[in-house]
Amino acid sequence: MSAEVAYKQVFGWPDSLKKNPTHYCPGCGHSIAHRLVAECLDELGVREKTIGVPPVGCAVLAYNYFNFDMVEAPHGRALAVATGIKRVHPDKLVLTYQGDGDLAAIGTAETIHAANRGERITTIFINNAIYGMTGGQMAPTTVLGMNATTTPGGRDPRLHGNPIDISRMLAVSNGVVYVERCAVSSFKQIRKAKKAIKKAFQCQLDDLGFSLVELLSPCPTNWKMSSKAAWAWVNEEMVKTYPLGVIKDETGYEDKK
Amino acid sequence: MPSEKMLMRGSNVVGEAAVRAGCRYYFGYPITPQNELPEYLSARMLDVGGTFIQGESEVASINMVLGASVAGGRTMTSSSSPGISLKQEGISYMVGMELPAVIVNMMRGGPGLGNISASAADYFQATRGGGHGDYRTPVLAPASCQELVALTFAAFDLADKYRNPVMLLGDGLMGQVMEPVVFPDFIDLKDLPKKDWILNGCEGREPRALFSMLLGQGELHQHNLDLQKKYDQITAEEQRWKTKNTDDADIIVVAYGTAARVAESAMNDLRAEGLAVGLFRPITLWPYPIAALRELAQKGRKIAVFELCMGQMVEDVVLSVGERAGIYFYGVPGGVIPTPAEVADFLRSVAKGDGKVGRRIEV
Secondary structure: OOHHHHOOOOOOOOOOEOOOOOOOOOOOOHHHHHHHHHHHHHHHOOHHHEEEEOOOOHHHHHHHOEOOEEEOOOOOOHHHHHHHHHHHOOOOEEEEEEEHHHHHHHOHHHHHHHHHOOOOOEEEEEEOOEEOOOOOEEOOOOOOOOOEOOEOOOOOHHHHOOOOOHHHHHHOOOOEEEEEEEEOOOHHHHHHHHHHHHHHHHHHHOOOOEEEEEEEOOOHHHHOOOHHHHHHHHHHHHHHHOOOEEEEEOOOHHHHO | OOOOOEEEEHHHHHHHHHHHOOOOEEEEOOOOOOOHHHHHHHHHHHHHOOEEEEOOOHHHHHHHHHHHHHOOOOEEEEEOHHHHHHHHHHHHHHHHOOOOEEEEEEEEOOOOOOOOOEOOOOHHHHHOOOOOOOOOOOEEOOOOHHHHHHHHHHHHHHHHHHOOEEEEEEEHHHHHOEEEEOOOOOOOHHHOOOOOOOOOOOOOOOOOEEOOOOOOOOHHHHHHHHHHHHHHHHHHHOOOEEEEOOOOOOEEEEOOHHHHHHHHHHHHHHHHHOOOEEEEEEOEEEOOOHHHHHHHOOOOOEEEEEEOOOOOHHHHHHHHHOOOOEEEEEEOOOOOOOOHHHHHHHHHHHHHOOOOOOEEEOO
16 A cells, blocks of 8 residues: 555645634634534535625624635625625525624524525524623623623513524524524534534525524633633533524435435 | 617616616615616516515615625615615725615605605715715716716716715606606626626635725725725716806806706796806716816806705805805705795895895805
């Protein structure tokens, strides 16, 4: 056996990710989510036909990390911007990468209506239950009892409203073909998340409809926890409000097997 | 081939002109008095293989325009005053990223929901940027359906040339009035200059990123200086206006859009009475045709400004004319269009200097 075939590369830097150090905090879920998106685009061979729209929020600088065409959207408007792009380039893969505030508070209308039109767009939805970039204010997804800088004493439904489950709300729309909620807080869940992201992109490439993968994601800085405790909090507490699993799947991919 | 002469409503005229000027992506939200435009394009885009989306809001619609523009399409939206307020966020972002698009504002009375008839109360918003940040958008003000055709074509070309949103500023009357028009032939999209900045997938090139957030030391400062250079060039090269009967005039009436049509009728009536009135009609409201108006404000002439609001463009007249001539103002607010007779009364009052109609502006 020659040296060339003795070694098989099993891990490397994805083409879809630039070799830039990120600005994300230690223990943040964004870095993992970025890598999963990049690996999936590489494996599908679509990096050069991908156009991405990052959010306003911690991932606003995602164009420094993703190695494909990207355009910044105003806060919450990613799916409206993506709609315009996709209508001009129906043959390209168009993705939005959005946080909970962007997608489920200020951009709720754009989110629901793009999904309901069945835009052939894939959304990666990072839910960390907090406003990261602005320093820990309440997110629409902040769970009950959770402390944020604008929920002194913990989120109280009478004072602050209830955590919103936007993925489940979207799933009732006929334009939406695939919605799955995963987490980036354990190795097993990370592997599941990658499968879900790849399937969501495939769903777009196959022109089936709107697809979304929600990723429960730790924010140790604003949760004021260690990275390890933040992972545990996602796995033990956050999943009570946001149970993991497939929320909707009308792709028919499994049926074909 | 140019079209046959046809009788058409102003809003539909903009739609047909836009399609012939190569617009293939329209996004908008219904609001009176310009609903005929999205209605027209919802059908017309099907004919030409374009995209029409009735967005869930004006906010969403302008951001769809942003997306279509960054993807390289000729794209537009339209609305009326309250809806244009909602679009200001997206317009500011498009300016920041230097994205071309055409925005049509068929102004109605305000503030708030106001009413649905013609008004010119959004002049400040249109000519001073409108959204947040230090910027301008070229503003074109048509005064007839045939001019709507020409200015719709011009708006798309200016937007592409300067990579900046351009506003077509009409009003409820301009959107509703029916006049005979002839359309030029369809442009060939292939003849347009190539855009080397668009997002279309990075095959065979480095990935591109467009953004308006500039955090690096001095980056935003430099970006604003670069934008200003562009605005200086637009100011120097793109001023448009029309004059009528100005050579021998003692009074120059300054008005744009619908107001200019009323003023022209008043001028004609007064000319028959022997009063030497001329008309100065700005077509670009930004850049304002300052030098041309300044030139007219000589020889002891009086400048009489008439607007369908309580005095907005008059500030640009003051900036243009200064103390060279007496400036008089007559404005009618809130979606009421005065008759030529009322404007003639104003001009007679200016001629006599009796101050009975309108007021003198102290500079």
